Amino acid sequence: MQNSAVTARAHTNIALIKYWGKKDQQLILPMNGSLSLTLDKFYTDTSVEYLPNLNADVFYLNGTEVADPKITRFMDIVRQKTRSSNYALIKSTNHVPTAAGLASSASAYAALALAATAAAGQNFSLTELSRLARRGSGSATRSIFGGFAEWLPGTDDQSSYAQPLDFQTDWDLRMIAIVVDALPKKVSSRHGMQTVVETSPFYPAWIKSATQDLAAIKQAMQNNDFQRFGEIAESNALRMHALNLSAVPHFNYFEPQSLIAMQAVENLRAAGISCYYTMDAGPNVKVICKNKDLDVILDKLHHYFPSDHLLVAAAGPNVKLL
Ligand code: 2P0
Incomplete structure (x- = not known):
């Protein structure tokens, strides 16, 4: 056991084939495999120090002490796996532009x-x-790895983990996160996806189509086929949001500006520019494009959104110690 703080950095990731539903809520085993891109611009730095005089874990998020039972539950799993007994002082800082709504449990639990x-x-x-x-958060499974990562759904704790995907494409991919003004999240991912699993009549079709999407998007990457890659990602995202609209009670993550962003991307495509969008459990729209088309896409998006609401990221690295 070391007596000093250890700090790790993990980057957030954006799913191109979504995880949206668990077959085991306790172990966090997903219903279907998913695939993501880890991003260079958005990350979490977390330091941990085990202190013999503590009688509970102490957690600071961005400099403020926070009581979070999920962190304590996660640290209990860590203590079990590392056969240690001390409580920890944990300090976590999210390096994400203020109010971008991109701070995520993915980078948080990967760094922790x-x-x-x-x-x-x-x-x-x-x-x-x-x-x-x-065990902390499903999407964190993928944030251990840089670049593209695939989460193998598995059937138990041992068989459910992510692996890096090393496809050679010439895309030099970029992701533009369009920050949409919104109130705090209406429905948490955890609650939203469980409502969908339990109530959406479309859920069996989702599992089938997401599994097909995953195989097809890997084939598109293998073939260096950006158009197919983007089409599959966009369609998979929309099907995830269609699940939310079909749940009881129904819910959605769209804001008026989300729809404006989606239309702007579709208009760019109609004008011959290759770009596609995806959306997660929040109103921000993420545009996927090649670096060579970045400037023309940003120009167009500037008509609708101020430049500080357009954040550009590229592929990020593995989790690492600082
Ligand atoms: C994903 N999302 O694949 C999907 C798409 C958001 C939309 O994973 O309950 O915070 O902690 O496992 O990982 C967000 O859900 O949920 C998420 P838990 P998580 O990235």
């Missing part, structure tokens, strides 16, 4: 998984870290 195991003197492999991060 590495910092908490390293501070306990353990050297977990990336696969072991991916399994562990999954």
